Amino acid sequence: MSTARLTILGAGSALPTRYNFPSSQLLELREKQYLIDCGEGTQISMRQMGLKTKRLNRIFISHLHGDHCFGLVGLISSFALLNRTADLYIHGPKGITELYASQMEFFCNQIPYTVHFVEHDTTQFQKIHEDRSIEIYTIPLKHRVPACGFLFKEKAKDRHIKREMIDYHKVPFSQINLIKQGADFINEEGKLIENKLLTTEPAKTISYAYCSDTIYTETIIPWITGVDLLYHEATFADSEAARAKTTMHSTAKQAASIAQQANVKQLVIGHLSSRYSSNQNIVLQEAKSVFENTILAEDKMVIEF
């Protein structure tokens, strides 16, 4: 089984604190990197950690609040200074292209690579990107502005060949890829050899869901059911449940309830209000009382899953 690595570049919310940069995280999966949100200081956090981002070609912006996107133009500028040449794709809500047009024109008109803004509809669960090994979907969220999360889902992998059975049944090399994908085999005598005799189960695929910012909404559950890791915002403690509703954020217990209902393997909560900066543990304990396998995102934390 391959592993994925999630690096928390910023676990904070609107107001940065002594401990937390605004939202940003780097997902590494199957040799590729995906940046999710890009709050102010994202590039600083990366540099402080000594992260290399040569395999980063796609950035996903959940919504156009500053704490999720104010680091974009700085990052784009710095990539130019680092002599990037590969195209960069920035996936964001409708309007992001126009919003960044004047800044791109003024600050980034001479960069040595191309930036493509790709807009998506935040109200639909839709595949917005795929390659050989991964599919990425938008997850509609409910917030004060159009917002969506993202589901990263490894594609089904090839079944494992039983080498000795392949030899025994004289499967020609040209058939191997089909067999790996689950096809049965018909041998020289016309006899059907079932695939399960030739292969074993493929390696497990990995899935990660990012849901921030959002009010508590059960509509997301079907899309994130069973994921290996769920990041869900938990801006408030239970005592501020009313405020969470007004500002269209979630409490830690609500985040944990979503995790439980969606039967995810692990929950990481973040985006805690700056009011908890000296007692984040209270918020974590509230989440754990509902869903035990919960951890609290911290800046520069690396989660392997």
Place this chain on the structure above:
Amino acid sequence: MSTARLTILGAGSALPTRYNFPSSQLLELREKQYLIDCGEGTQISMRQMGLKTKRLNRIFISHLHGDHCFGLVGLISSFALLNRTADLYIHGPKGITELYASQMEFFCNQIPYTVHFVEHDTTQFQKIHEDRSIEIYTIPLKHRVPACGFLFKEKAKDRHIKREMIDYHKVPFSQINLIKQGADFINEEGKLIENKLLTTEPAKTISYAYCSDTIYTETIIPWITGVDLLYHEATFADSEAARAKTTMHSTAKQAASIAQQANVKQLVIGHLSSRYSSNQNIVLQEAKSVFENTILAEDKMVIEF
């Protein structure tokens, strides 16, 4: 004598490093705060230091390169979350108002205070602000885009009253302010009492000059002569003098030479290229070989002068 305090929020240049945020510093003088440049992460650095900015009403932007202004909109947004109500003035080169119009409209259209962009001509040495105690001037610099530094100059202070002489000569209370400002006094018998008999010299005034970014230029010397503290950029070591010229930056020796020719009391160098992040001391030593009283700006350093 009052003191001034300069807090380095970011001492870096275009590329942030493990140690340096991009350019930003907070000057505190006579109960007021002035922010000079506002690179990405300025508000984060402030929060990490636990700085209060209640007395900050004016921001001065030297030029419109990202490492000197990408922190502006985040800072403005966060001030709103912190319930700021006082007007905020942002002094910047011509074009700054238009450049920030769409971001202000999109991200800051509901903030509870007013932001005034005030444009200045970077090619003139001109007073751009004054109040009861301070005057602030632009210092024309030479860079790839319109750029200027800033001179902060405390106004002449009142002379100190010799209380016993005031009593002896029966100076009425109504005359005291004039006497403090240097006026002679004519007593009841019509006799002139010279001011120097009634007062002693006023406290020394403080001056600070910020010069970044710029190629080596002696034209600035008359404007900064004798200042208590000069911040001058020193992007490169002497070995990169040619590159400094091409990119219109200064070497550390050039910064020190300006300090020496301008007979300033102390020099602080900063804006070192990220290439020196692990050996900044070499650059400092080069400056000190020309002007001994030089220090190297470091993030979160506080300089009292």
